[in-house]
Each structure stands twice: as C-alpha cells, then as structure tokens.
Amino acid sequence: MTRKHSKYESGCPVAYALDIFGDRWGLLVIRDMAVKGARTYGELQNGWEGISTNILAQRLKQLEEAGILSKSKDPENGRSYIYALTQKGRDLAPVLADIALWSAKYNKAGHAMTGFSDKVRADRDGVITRIRAGKLP
Amino acid sequence: MTRKHSKYESGCPVAYALDIFGDRWGLLVIRDMAVKGARTYGELQNGWEGISTNILAQRLKQLEEAGILSKSKDPENGRSYIYALTQKGRDLAPVLADIALWSAKYNKAGHAMTGFSDKVRADRDGVITRIRAGKLP
DNA sequence: TTTGATAACTTGCATTTTGCAAGTTGATAG
DNA sequence: CTATCAACTTGCAAAATGCAAGTTATCAAA
Incomplete structure (x- = not known):
C-alpha cells in the first residue's frame, strides 16, 4: 500500500502484511470478495460497512498494485469491471x-x-x- | 476501539475484530508483546517500526479498554508499568x-x-x- | 437517433487519525 | 539536593478517511 506515512520497512512479516492491508478498509474489501463473492465495484460499494466511493476506488487500485486482486473488463457489460482475488489474495x-x-x-x-x-x-x-x-x- | 469514525457495526466477525485492531498500529503492539515479549512502555516505544509516543499511549489505553491487554504497576520500579496480553489478546x-x-x-x-x-x-x-x-x- | 439510467469512478471540502518534537510529572539514584 | 529516567502529554503539521455532489462512458428504451 502506497501510503505517504512511510511503510514500516522493519522486515517483520506482520509489518509487511499490514503495509498491504493494515488500513481501515483493506481486509474488509478482501473479505467481501472472499466470503461474499463480491466482484464489481457496485457490489463492494454495497458492502455491510458503507465504504466511501473514493476510498473504495483507491483501495481497489492499491490492492491491485499489491497483487492481491486483479481487474478485468466485464465482457457482458461494457460499463462494468470484474475484480477477482489473486492467489496471493486468496491465500x-x-x-x-x-x-x-x-x-x-x-x-x-x-x-x-x-x-x-x-x-x-x-x-x-x-x-x-x-x-x-x-x-x- | 473508540474511533470517531463510527465503528463498523455490521455484525460481521471480521469487522468486529478490525474495530479493535484494524488501525495502523494495534496489531503491531500486540505482536511486540506476543512475539518479542515487550512489557513496558519503553520496550514498546523501541519497537521495530518507530511508533510515536502519543500514538503508543493512546493505543495501549484503547487495547486495555478492549480487554486485549492489562496494565499494572511494576512492583520493582515505581516509575514503570507492566503491560501484559490478556487471554483475549493471546488468543x-x-x-x-x-x-x-x-x-x-x-x-x-x-x-x-x-x-x-x-x-x-x-x-x-x-x-x-x-x-x-x-x-x- | 435521442433520452434516461447506470457503472465507475472523481472532486472539493470537512473531519479524524497519525506523525513530529518538545514538554511535563512523578519516581529513582547519587 | 540535583540529575536522570519512565510514562506519558501537548501543540501543531501531515496524511487518511468521510461526505456528498459531480463527471464520463456505456447501455437500454422510446
């Protein structure tokens, strides 16, 4: 996760992971996908906790950059994208x-x-x- | 954790846990205690990631209120307190x-x-x- | 074709959280 | 008594999150 507050960089495994999903929303987005099967921006937006639109967009981008999820065009709906957890995310x-x-x-x-x-x-x-x-x- | 940004309140177990340690530092404090055996404010302050003094103080208070850790006077040093993970924290x-x-x-x-x-x-x-x-x- | 609806964001601003660095207070040691 | 130390506290700055309105591209219906 590219936060301005510099990453922990301690080398500790827990710190490494928290650099990726140790924010307020990261793990909840992952949960929505893993547990509820959410796949689109709209489904994630309608999560149980009410994430803001800007935060969701930003989080999806960061999690994609971290290799936790992938984003692809929905072949059946030109307006929609499909987000899917990678193996790294599913792990x-x-x-x-x-x-x-x-x-x-x-x-x-x-x-x-x-x-x-x-x-x-x-x-x-x-x-x-x-x-x-x-x-x- | 008593954050102004209202707690998730969704009832989801992951959200419940993140309300307690889903901030930038909560789980790292717990790690310092569980993995490194840190017990005092000073030892936690000297953690691997460089937590700020005000944040550490605040986090310790919040984790104590959440029942994750306990705080007691150090009988051998009147200036010092001993923090210990509760069973809830160790779990x-x-x-x-x-x-x-x-x-x-x-x-x-x-x-x-x-x-x-x-x-x-x-x-x-x-x-x-x-x-x-x-x-x- | 046009119009309206929709999916996925974006934007501007407000609030909250975290970070920095200096400071305070009570206890201990010499 | 003075100096040092442990545990914070304080004031302010920077960053993250929240709110709500807005924008753009795509789709569906008329």
Whole structure:
C-alpha cells in the first residue's frame, strides 16, 4: 500500500502484511470478495460497512498494485469491471478464518453474524481450501 | 476501539475484530508483546517500526479498554508499568501466525526477518500454544 | 437517433487519525 | 539536593478517511 506515512520497512512479516492491508478498509474489501463473492465495484460499494466511493476506488487500485486482486473488463457489460482475488489474495483465507473464530469467541453483541464463523468452526480446513480455490466458503 | 469514525457495526466477525485492531498500529503492539515479549512502555516505544509516543499511549489505553491487554504497576520500579496480553489478546496468536506465514510466502524483500515465520512454518500449533500460554513463540 | 439510467469512478471540502518534537510529572539514584 | 529516567502529554503539521455532489462512458428504451 502506497501510503505517504512511510511503510514500516522493519522486515517483520506482520509489518509487511499490514503495509498491504493494515488500513481501515483493506481486509474488509478482501473479505467481501472472499466470503461474499463480491466482484464489481457496485457490489463492494454495497458492502455491510458503507465504504466511501473514493476510498473504495483507491483501495481497489492499491490492492491491485499489491497483487492481491486483479481487474478485468466485464465482457457482458461494457460499463462494468470484474475484480477477482489473486492467489496471493486468496491465500489470506486462514487470516480471515482465524479472525472470525476469534471474534466469535469474544464478540458478545446480539446482532453478530455467525454464518462465516460457524462454517470455520465446523470445518476450518474446508473453508480455507474453498476460498483458496476461488469458491465461496 | 473508540474511533470517531463510527465503528463498523455490521455484525460481521471480521469487522468486529478490525474495530479493535484494524488501525495502523494495534496489531503491531500486540505482536511486540506476543512475539518479542515487550512489557513496558519503553520496550514498546523501541519497537521495530518507530511508533510515536502519543500514538503508543493512546493505543495501549484503547487495547486495555478492549480487554486485549492489562496494565499494572511494576512492583520493582515505581516509575514503570507492566503491560501484559490478556487471554483475549493471546488468543490472537493464530492470526499473527497466519499473517507471518502469508508474508513469508509473498515478501520478496531481502531483509525480511524470518525468525517468527520460520517457527510458525515448522510448528504452527506449538507456536500458537506457547503464545496462548503467555510464553514466547 | 435521442433520452434516461447506470457503472465507475472523481472532486472539493470537512473531519479524524497519525506523525513530529518538545514538554511535563512523578519516581529513582547519587 | 540535583540529575536522570519512565510514562506519558501537548501543540501543531501531515496524511487518511468521510461526505456528498459531480463527471464520463456505456447501455437500454422510446
């Protein structure tokens, strides 16, 4: 991620990853694609958290530059683009899965969604394998 | 995390977690404690990435409020406090481990640290168990 | 063909977060 | 007592995010 605040550059693996998706929206965009199957700008715009249009556009560009996702023209609709996670992006499945497990354990809110975390709890390896294969969890 | 930009509130587990550590520094503070064994403000201040003093103070307070870490007076040094990850914080070990593995696979920088990710690659469960038990990986 | 709708952004400005660097306060050591 | 240290705090600047209106290219219908 090309932030003005210089990248961490510490060489630590956690820092390296956070340089790519350690902002407010990066991992949520990736989640929308991996877990919900979002593929277009409009679908991502209609995500659960209400990302701003300028931030979404910027994030998509940065994640594309980081090799996390790819952007191609939609052959069936000249106005639309298709965004897809690359293998590099899909390989973040274990991170998403374990974050969901952690949250399921500690989030006491009554309105918490449990679909994804329930699936992970039931079959963590299966969920990860499917996301890595480009399928829904 | 009490950010003015309203919390996501979507109910999604990933969003719940990012509300707590989805800022620029949260997960790095947690890493410093889990992976390096940092326990004092000074040790955290001397982290690999150069966090600002005001941000560190603020983050420690927020993470304490979120139940990720605890703060207690150092009985041997009246000027110092000891910060320790709670079980809730230590339960983020799988997330840290997965991030490290992912980065080891995709970070091509020659100066990348490989200690933690090598340990995870060799024995992911062992690393997670040790961190969860409050030990170093 | 024209008109209206739509997808994907872009733009201008406001608010919030992070960064820099100096400063303060309480505790310790000599 | 003075000097040093640990843990912040403070004031301001820079960067990131949010809001809401706007623009452009493409598609669909009349």
